[in-house]
Amino acid sequence: MDLRYSSAAEKFRREIRRWLAGSVPEAWRRPCFWLDLDGTGQSLDLRRGWEKDRADNGFAGVDWPEEYGGRGGDHEIRAVHDEEMARARAPIGPFLGLTYLGTTLLGPTLLRYGTEDQKRRLLPAILSGETIWCQGFSEPESGSDLASLRATAHRDGDVLVVSGEKTWTSMARFADAMFALVRTDPEAERQRGLTFLLIDLALPGVTVRPIRQMSGSHEFGQEFLDEVRVPVAGNVVGAPGDGWAVAKYLLGVERNASPISQYFEFRHELDDVIAVARRTHKDGRSAIEQPAVRQRIARCRADLELLRVRGYDAMTRVGRGEDLGAHASVTKLLWSRTRLAIADLGADVLGVDGQLGADAGAGHLRWRHLHVRGQRIAGGTAQIQRTIIARELLELPR
Numbered sequence: 001m002d003l004r005y006s007s008a009a010e011k012f013r014r015e016i017r018r019w020l021a022g023s024v025p026e027a028w029r030r031p032c033f034w035l036d037l038d039g040t041g042q043s044l045d046l047r048r049g050w051e052k053d054r055a056d057n058g059f060a061g062v063d064w065p066e067e068y069g070g071r072g073g074d075h076e077i078r079a080v081h082d083e084e085m086a087r088a089r090a091p092i093g094p095f096l097g098l099t100y101l102g103t104t105l106l107g108p109t110l111l112r113y114g115t116e117d118q119k120r121r122l123l124p125a126i127l128s129g130e131t132i133w134c135q136g137f138s139e140p141e142s143g144s145d146l147a148s149l150r151a152t153a154h155r156d157g158d159v160l161v162v163s164g165e166k167t168w169t170s171m172a173r174f175a176d177a178m179f180a181l182v183r184t185d186p187e188a189e190r191q192r193g194l195t196f197l198l199i200d201l202a203l204p205g206v207t208v209r210p211i212r213q214m215s216g217s218h219e220f221g222q223e224f225l226d227e228v229r230v231p232v233a234g235n236v237v238g239a240p241g242d243g244w245a246v247a248k249y250l251l252g253v254e255r256n257a258s259p260i261s262q263y264f265e266f267r268h269e270l271d272d273v274i275a276v277a278r279r280t281h282k283d284g285r286s287a288i289e290q291p292a293v294r295q296r297i298a299r300c301r302a303d304l305e306l307l308r309v310r311g312y313d314a315m316t317r318v319g320r321g322e323d324l325g326a327h328a329s330v331t332k333l334l335w336s337r338t339r340l341a342i343a344d345l346g347a348d349v350l351g352v353d354g355q356l357g358a359d360a361g362a363g364h365l366r367w368r369h370l371h372v373r374g375q376r377i378a379g380g381t382a383q384i385q386r387t388i389i390a391r392e393l394l395e396l397p398r
């Protein structure tokens, strides 16, 4: 097996690394930087400006076709891009990246299922951050059993009239538009009557309410849709009533996320824990000297390496044009478990005093410990992933 990148990908690495060195200020790389600004307009402005600059410099959508605003690179270029972004601690990912849901979920879905008009109209605006997207799948009574969702859309001439409620929506606070699953045929059986619909959140009848998480962050939200009139033309992705197939594809992309950038991102998080473990003392010894802590660090490192190898495997499969199917569920389990283990280790290193804020420089560990709990749930819970793996990969009896 040859794990080296092509020379074209390495050339691209030098180029993007140079750009990142000049565009991500040193202060942004400090673990508490974004946390200190959390929820402020300054955080939003900085990230919005940076994402626009990234697109203007040709480093957004690096593996999307050029005619839709991308760079036309292959899966290796994308992997190098993800690695370098994470290595530079650029404001990317599901929490900081304003264009994250558009670039990682909606974009690939439009490339597969969108019409030519949708691709030309929507993809460049995703990359530049002109349209910030959120994902409206979950409802108060429909999460794991997504096909039971109840938001309806009935046809009235040229529009679909949407009513219902969506919840647990990441980025709802900042989003301009939502890609949603709605029930267009109440007579059809469960997933058969669903449509994948693009909804402008500025339309009359939409109310967005923020939800504050236990970490204190409130980019999360809940949307109430009261007879929202969405033009059919250009806003239905895939065929009407065929939204389940489109959503299943998107969920596969979400579960796989980007294990290569996650590897670097979580390595930073583990390094942050190690740094605090070196300076935290208990019973006359630093935490880093304690065998139990060392053992857990080693386990996290081993799992991270596994994640990296899975990332290369996924990259190879995607490069061959294969669908990742249930393999994405294995990756989702692995990354969510590993990230949680790192955050739990951080909390244990801090101990009770640390949890109460005794170490002022360790706010990022406290925040992460609370914030990453949701990762086992987002994008499908750990139990649901295990069921998918049991059924589709292991072919266990029901």
Ligand SMILES: Cc1cc2nc3c(=O)[nH]c(=O)nc-3n(C[C@H](O)[C@H](O)[C@H](O)COP(=O)(O)OP(=O)(O)OC[C@H]3O[C@@H](n4cnc5c(N)ncnc54)[C@H](O)[C@@H]3O)c2cc1C
Pocket: 134, 135, 136, 137, 138, 139, 140, 141, 142, 143, 144, 145, 167, 168, 169, 170, 171, 374, 375, 377, 378, 379, 380, 381, 382, 383, 384, 387
């Ligand atoms: C941080 C975060 C971000 C999110 N972002 C979004 C977003 O942007 N857009 C969006 O649409 N949704 C989002 N969600 C919602 C997420 O997709 C749902 O929370 C998730 O699918 C679980 O659904 P639920 O909350 O309704 O829990 P439920 O489905 O009610 O599950 C409750 C518990 O029962 C278990 N369970 C349920 N069914 C089974 C079964 N058949 N077998 C075994 N166990 C089962 C579950 O594993 C879980 O432990 C987000 C959630 C979180 C935490």
